[in-house]
Amino acid sequence: MLPLERALTMDDYMPLSRGNRDKDQKTLNQARISSSFPLARFRVLTGGVEHKERCTQHGLLLRLNTYKHFLSYTPIIGQFFSKDVASGHSILFAPRLSAEYAVWLGEIKPLSYFKERYMVDMTHYVDEIAEVLYDLGGQSGKQLLFLLHGLNTDSNNFSRPADFKDIENFETDLLTLHPILTECRVFKSNLEVDLIQYANDVSSEAHIEVMRRIGAGMKEYQLESIFLHHIYMHGGCRHCSYTCICATGENSAVLHYGHAAAPNDRTLKEGDIALFDMGAEYHFYGSDITCSFPVNGKFTKHQAVIYNAVLRAHDTVIKSISSGVSWIDMHKLAEKTILQSLKTVRIIVGDIDEMMEMRLGAVFLPHGIGHLLGIDTHDPGGYTQGMERPKVPGLKSLRTIRELREGMVITVEPGCYFIDALLNPALEDPTTSRFFNVEELDRYKNFGGIRIESDVVVTLNGCRNLTNVPREIWEIEAVMAGEPWPLKQKQTPL
Amino acid sequence: MLPLERALTMDDYMPLSRGNRDKDQKTLNQARISSSFPLARFRVLTGGVEHKERCTQHGLLLRLNTYKHFLSYTPIIGQFFSKDVASGHSILFAPRLSAEYAVWLGEIKPLSYFKERYMVDMTHYVDEIAEVLYDLGGQSGKQLLFLLHGLNTDSNNFSRPADFKDIENFETDLLTLHPILTECRVFKSNLEVDLIQYANDVSSEAHIEVMRRIGAGMKEYQLESIFLHHIYMHGGCRHCSYTCICATGENSAVLHYGHAAAPNDRTLKEGDIALFDMGAEYHFYGSDITCSFPVNGKFTKHQAVIYNAVLRAHDTVIKSISSGVSWIDMHKLAEKTILQSLKTVRIIVGDIDEMMEMRLGAVFLPHGIGHLLGIDTHDPGGYTQGMERPKVPGLKSLRTIRELREGMVITVEPGCYFIDALLNPALEDPTTSRFFNVEELDRYKNFGGIRIESDVVVTLNGCRNLTNVPREIWEIEAVMAGEPWPLKQKQTPL
Ligand SMILES: [Mn+2]
Ligand SMILES: [Mn+2]
Numbered sequence: 001m002l003p004l005e006r007a008l009t010m011d012d013y014m015p016l017s018r019g020n021r022d023k024d025q026k027t028l029n030q031a032r033i034s035s036s037f038p039l040a041r042f043r044v045l046t047g048g049v050e051h052k053e054r055c056t057q058h059g060l061l062l063r064l065n066t067y068k069h070f071l072s073y074t075p076i077i078g079q080f081f082s083k084d085v086a087s088g089h090s091i092l093f094a095p096r097l098s099a100e101y102a103v104w105l106g107e108i109k110p111l112s113y114f115k116e117r118y119m120v121d122m123t124h125y126v127d128e129i130a131e132v133l134y135d136l137g138g139q140s141g142k143q144l145l146f147l148l149h150g151l152n153t154d155s156n157n158f159s160r161p162a163d164f165k166d167i168e169n170f171e172t173d174l175l176t177l178h179p180i181l182t183e184c185r186v187f188k189s190n191l192e193v194d195l196i197q198y199a200n201d202v203s204s205e206a207h208i209e210v211m212r213r214i215g216a217g218m219k220e221y222q223l224e225s226i227f228l229h230h231i232y233m234h235g236g237c238r239h240c241s242y243t244c245i246c247a248t249g250e251n252s253a254v255l256h257y258g259h260a261a262a263p264n265d266r267t268l269k270e271g272d273i274a275l276f277d278m279g280a281e282y283h284f285y286g287s288d289i290t291c292s293f294p295v296n297g298k299f300t301k302h303q304a305v306i307y308n309a310v311l312r313a314h315d316t317v318i319k320s321i322s323s324g325v326s327w328i329d330m331h332k333l334a335e336k337t338i339l340q341s342l343k344t345v346r347i348i349v350g351d352i353d354e355m356m357e358m359r360l361g362a363v364f365l366p367h368g369i370g371h372l373l374g375i376d377t378h379d380p381g382g383y384t385q386g387m388e389r390p391k392v393p394g395l396k397s398l399r400t401i402r403e404l405r406e407g408m409v410i411t412v413e414p415g416c417y418f419i420d421a422l423l424n425p426a427l428e429d430p431t432t433s434r435f436f437n438v439e440e441l442d443r444y445k446n447f448g449g450i451r452i453e454s455d456v457v458v459t460l461n462g463c464r465n466l467t468n469v470p471r472e473i474w475e476i477e478a479v480m481a482g483e484p485w486p487l488k489q490k491q492t493p494l
Numbered sequence: 495m496l497p498l499e500r501a502l503t504m505d506d507y508m509p510l511s512r513g514n515r516d517k518d519q520k521t522l523n524q525a526r527i528s529s530s531f532p533l534a535r536f537r538v539l540t541g542g543v544e545h546k547e548r549c550t551q552h553g554l555l556l557r558l559n560t561y562k563h564f565l566s567y568t569p570i571i572g573q574f575f576s577k578d579v580a581s582g583h584s585i586l587f588a589p590r591l592s593a594e595y596a597v598w599l600g601e602i603k604p605l606s607y608f609k610e611r612y613m614v615d616m617t618h619y620v621d622e623i624a625e626v627l628y629d630l631g632g633q634s635g636k637q638l639l640f641l642l643h644g645l646n647t648d649s650n651n652f653s654r655p656a657d658f659k660d661i662e663n664f665e666t667d668l669l670t671l672h673p674i675l676t677e678c679r680v681f682k683s684n685l686e687v688d689l690i691q692y693a694n695d696v697s698s699e700a701h702i703e704v705m706r707r708i709g710a711g712m713k714e715y716q717l718e719s720i721f722l723h724h725i726y727m728h729g730g731c732r733h734c735s736y737t738c739i740c741a742t743g744e745n746s747a748v749l750h751y752g753h754a755a756a757p758n759d760r761t762l763k764e765g766d767i768a769l770f771d772m773g774a775e776y777h778f779y780g781s782d783i784t785c786s787f788p789v790n791g792k793f794t795k796h797q798a799v800i801y802n803a804v805l806r807a808h809d810t811v812i813k814s815i816s817s818g819v820s821w822i823d824m825h826k827l828a829e830k831t832i833l834q835s836l837k838t839v840r841i842i843v844g845d846i847d848e849m850m851e852m853r854l855g856a857v858f859l860p861h862g863i864g865h866l867l868g869i870d871t872h873d874p875g876g877y878t879q880g881m882e883r884p885k886v887p888g889l890k891s892l893r894t895i896r897e898l899r900e901g902m903v904i905t906v907e908p909g910c911y912f913i914d915a916l917l918n919p920a921l922e923d924p925t926t927s928r929f930f931n932v933e934e935l936d937r938y939k940n941f942g943g944i945r946i947e948s949d950v951v952v953t954l955n956g957c958r959n960l961t962n963v964p965r966e967i968w969e970i971e972a973v974m975a976g977e978p979w980p981l982k983q984k985q986t987p988l
Contacts, residue, residue: 102913103748103749103860103913104749105748105751105753105755105756106748106751106755106756221730222726224726225722225726225727228719228722229719229720229722229727233716233719236713236715238757251600255597256599257600259599261599261600262599263732366597421593421596
């Protein structure tokens with residue numbers, strides 16, 4: 001199956017963390033120079049608070065603060081990371097482990113191991129933080145620590161600032177670091193893109209495996225299981241970037257289906273559409289891929305109509321992306337492309353510009369056209385300070401409204417859904433009801449929805465699609481019928 | 495493969511929750527009668543706070559407070575459950591969901607749906623709690639609410655008491671409810687045992703699948719993946735009770751191997767021992783099973799010696815369990831059985847009673863012989879009020895020291911490990927060093943360890959083993975060679 005050798009090993013990953021740490025050197029130095037503070041300054045980031053995930057005792061699947069992962073890939077609980085802003089010298093503070101640790105959790109590594117493994121300049125124990133930083137600061141009086149504390153504009157959660165014994169003997173700055181690091185995370189290094197590419201490769205293969213094995217009578221979660229097994233068994237990916245959405249039939253119109261109260265437990269029926277949104281994570285970097293296809297491997301006429309409407313939006317946006325393009329424009333482009341297709345088949349009637357004005361697109365496409373992707377599935381930095389979230393339907397769901405720039409990794413995920421909770425108010429509202437051809441629309445009752453999602457990295461003059469799955473209808477039907485992917489010979493639609 | 499029909503459906507599960515709710519009726523009524531408080535009293539339990547598990551935004555794999563699961567299986571965020579102590583009448587308070595919910599998370603069900611589905615007497619919205627409870631209380635003045643707040647003796651976490659608008663208009667009692675509910679959880683109903691049996695059936699089959707497919711050159715996590723896939727694909731189990739421990743070679747001596755800093759990533763070698771501790775969870779009820787076997791399917795002489803030492807302890811404890819037996823005695827019995835075996839092969843020498851006195855068993859078996867099992871892998875109630883944790887090695891690791899009683903579900907998991915962090919101090923201490931035959935012990939350097947773990951339900955005169963995997967060496971070797979399980983014809987060892 002998938003050659004594991006293609007993956008970065010832990011050893012490849014270490015320069016990545018170091019590269020990430022260097023990204024902020026320039027901006028942090030700027031902040032230092034423009035401040036009135038003398039000499040040695042440090043930042044300190046807290047390590048992970050253990051995540052008690054599944055059971056009161058076995059809280060073993062650790063997930064640290066993602067900013068911490070960005071700077072230092074060390075799966076060690078209670079660890080601190082510090083860097084001298086002026087010199088760039090880094091220190092890792094590791095917890096002093098008891099003999100109990102060796103019995104229950106494994107070998108206790110010496111500090112020298114961490115220094116070499118994680119490519120830092122010094123290692124000390126956590127209980128030495130205050131002392132070490134003070135010694136390094138020399139005679140310069142109180143030192144300034146930049147601590148990480150800021151709002152994730154996507155989740156509305158605040159990151160927790162570092163705290164250690166005697167921190168009150170330091171000056172602390174809670175404002176400077178978070179926006180700088182966030183901006184560093186927005187623009188990916190080549191090694192970061194390599195990891196996202198690998199997660200995409202593994203996920204793409206797993207999606208194809210799911211397409212080949214799907215059939216009426218199965219449970220949705222069995223396809224989730226096939227995906228999870230493929231990415232772990234053949235790709236070494238223990239985690240997904242998010243809970244798998246394995247929506248079939250009318251569930252495909254529930255955008256975040258698959259959660260605990262709707263746990264992918266429907267039985268597939270002949271004629272169903274399947275919308276599978278699943279992405280593997282590798283060394284903390286994610287992927288986010290959606291494939292939509294018929295459960296029985298053959299698109300009906302109606303399924304083909306809506307699928308092609310979404311595919312055209314997907315392809316048009318990808319063709320239009322390049323450095324300097326506004327993401328709001330990309331969202332509107334997707335909306336407009338879909339509305340045009342729906343008009344062609346007379347589900348809607350009237351003037352497209354008027355529809356855009358009335359935000360009719362948001363009835364069929366209520367979510368944003370894409371989001372930044374990285375260590376977080378919805379990576380931070382989508383809104384910079386002062387940017388205000390749009391208020392109107394559709395646009396208000398955008399997780400970023402920035403101009404695209406080289407090095408951003410972003411998802412392109414147009415969709416078209418028939419959701420009663422959105423269609424019914426639009427049909428009742430006289431300002432929008434006039435656009436609907438109710439007779440034709442009724443044929444799509446219980447259709448569900450289609451979403452097509454790829455991950456792209458923005459380049460100067462375009463973008464590169466990291467996702468590699470069959471997208472054209474004839475490609476999907478061929479692969480589901482057993483053809484190898486990529487297809488041996490280019491086929492064309494009938 | 496495994497017939498899914500064997501599993502309880504959601505519909506079967508609803509009477510289970512109702513049964514769980516009735517368990518406390520008698521004790522709570524006792525508390526009511528013995529108090530001086532007039533008339534209507536209620537308890538209110540908070541529903542789940544969403545568990546932000548893997549990603550800043552997609553926090554979809556919900557895990558509610560396990561006491562809440564015990565009383566009411568409803569995967570609904572922000573929900574409250576209340577019961578009139580005198581009459582037993584139950585009320586479910588569901589959150590009022592916005593139209594947004596329908597778009598993102600699914601259909602909004604009417605209150606009548608919850609009433610029928612979850613077998614409660616009334617349903618209302620969360621924002622009506624104070625009003626509804628007051629109306630029901632009549633003219634009796636302030637009402638008393640029993641809230642859940644208590645220490646989990648296993649995790650040392652406190653459960654969070656319910657909170658709602660205008661709660662200050664009620665009297666609240668934080669002390670009564672937690673110990674009563676905990677005691678209800680210790681003794682399983684037949685339906686609860688059915689679920690634990692199902693989780694055991696699925697996990698037993700998956701362990702066998704892993705045994706059949708293991709081989710040198712594989713990665714430990716690939717076996718984890720095979721297990722996870724089997725329980726989900728063929729058993730409908732989305733979760734495990736705990737993080738899989740797939741330890742091979744020297745990792746088998748790390749008791750909680752498999753966590754983020756030791757993520758089952760070793761490559762298997764010819765001649766390795768494998769210690770796999772993995773258990774599926776079904777409708778929140780868990781299983782906890784450990785199998786130890788050679789990677790190549792054939793026990794070496796040394797592996798057989800230690801394996802049989804542990805198996806004898808496992809079988810002896812299971813034969814000795816019945817209502818009224820002390821769990822501390824069972825732990826000591828396992829220790830003694832293992833020490834006797836180690837003495838037979840001259841790894842240790844001297845008087846067994848003296849060894850027991852010096853707690854030598856804890857050098858080889860540093861964890862407890864088992865723990866209560868239920869909704870939590872380490873189910874609460876192991877220590878009742880006033881019980882003190884033993885201080886001496888081995889016994890201090892016990893998660894319960896109670897007398898066994900009918901209806902308890904408990905794991906039996908003796909082990910024998912060669913852990914330098916424990917052996918070296920024991921070899922240096924003159925009071926224990928005299929028991930070791932260093933020459934023979936040295937042959938087991940880098941051996942790792944063996945654990946054998948089954949789940950049993952205690953009956954009046956014995957116990958029933960819920961786990962069904964090959965245990966005898968000849969059984970394991972036959973199954974790993976491809977024989978069906980259970981074996982067609984009873985084989986005997988050569
Ligand atoms: Mn996405
Ligand atoms: Mn256990």
